[in-house]
Amino acid sequence: MTKKPPHDHSHPHTLLPSDPALRAKAIETLLVGKGLVDPAAVDALVDTFSNDIGPRNGAQVVARSWSDPDYRARLLGDATAAIAELGFSGMQGEHMVAVENSERVHNVVVCTLCSCYPWPVLGLPPVWFKSPEYRARVVREPRAVIAEFGLELSDDIEIRVWDSTAEIRYLVVPQRPAGTEALDEVGLADLVTRDSMIGTGLAMQPEAS
Amino acid sequence: MPPPTEPERPFVEPWHAQIFGMTHALAAAGSFTWPDWASHFGEALKLALNAGGPTDGSDYYDVWLVALETFLIEQDLADRDSLDDLRAAWTDAYLSTPHGAPVELSSKALSGA
Structure with missing residues (x-):
């Protein structure tokens, strides 16, 4: 059996990208040629999603709702507007809904259709949020799935599963941890994890002083 | 489910970012609505899964790419x-x-x- 040599580095030509990369280039060339896409706008969007938006935005929203009862009421009443107050607004005009955890209710978010996600407050979804396994199982057996994230919820806590759509995106407002009375909003926001705003985690406990 | 605490790179391959950015740019420019795209993409994800695709989301952008091609053709934006x-x-x-x-x-x- 003859074995092909490893990549020959005396190759005169440029390394060929993968088939998907070539197909993506073909789409872009076609759309730019037709004037449907501005490459600068694409770069700007990718840069925004990669660098400017992420769970720190959502953490600010949650920290504000923990420390300002009026803001909390506005957030639960009209989350789109309350989130926009902090400068975060929908990328495609989607509607935001905030669902608050309590002693009795724990909320968790999924998108069973694809991967609809509250981009302005959480950025891009993690791979597991996009996986068919999570999308199917969290609806059927939320308690078991949440437990796999390390969060054992007692049986007397009701779990509500919210299915995002292209039009409606949910943000979970986790419970404020005990012992955080002295923290300001910045300190509170540091306790708010991405997973706590999806519902597969809780806010972190403050470090014991 | 895998432990989810590791920070993730937003896009693993440059072309993931490229097709993601193009799809958002097209919707923002009004070439199509995001709900129409989401519905088409959701259908493609279902088909990929039913065809024996992975359940861990590792083929997410592969499916996105194929769905974007067929959606653009369906919308008469490409051939x-x-x-x-x-x-x-x-x-x-x-x-x-x-x-x-x-x-x-x-x-x-x-x-x-």
Whole structure:
């Protein structure tokens, strides 16, 4: 059996990208040629999603709702507007809904259709949020799935599963941890994890002083 | 489910960012609505899964790419022949460009699009 040599580095030509990369280039060339896409706008969007938006935005929203009862009421009443107050607004005009955890209710978010996600407050979804396994199982057996994230919820806590759509995106407002009375909003926001705003985690406990 | 605490890179491959950015840019420019795209993409994800695809989300952008091609064709924003021709033209360009030089399409390939 003859074995092909490893990549020959005396190759005169440029390394060929993968088939998907070539197909993506073909789409872009076609759309730019037709004037449907501005490459600068694409770069700007990718840069925004990669660098400017992420769970720190959502953490600010949650920290504000923990420390300002009026803001909390506005957030639960009209989350789109309350989130926009902090400068975060929908990328495609989607509607935001905030669902608050309590002693009795724990909320968790999924998108069973694809991967609809509250981009302005959480950025891009993690791979597991996009996986068919999570999308199917969290609806059927939320308690078991949440437990796999390390969060054992007692049986007397009701779990509500919210299915995002292209039009409606949910943000979970986790419970404020005990012992955080002295923290300001910045300190509170540091306790708010991405997973706590999806519902597969809780806010972190403050470090014991 | 895997432990989810590791920070993730937003896009693993540059082309993931490219198709994600293009899809958002097209919706933002009004070429189609996001709900229409989401519905098409959701259907493609379901088909991929039913065809025996992975359940861990590792084929997410592969499915996105194929769905974007078929959606653009369905919406009359692209056609299969042009996509195939341009893919072939990019392949030729890479194979004929000396290592280190910028890879560009010939004006012939561009005007044919």
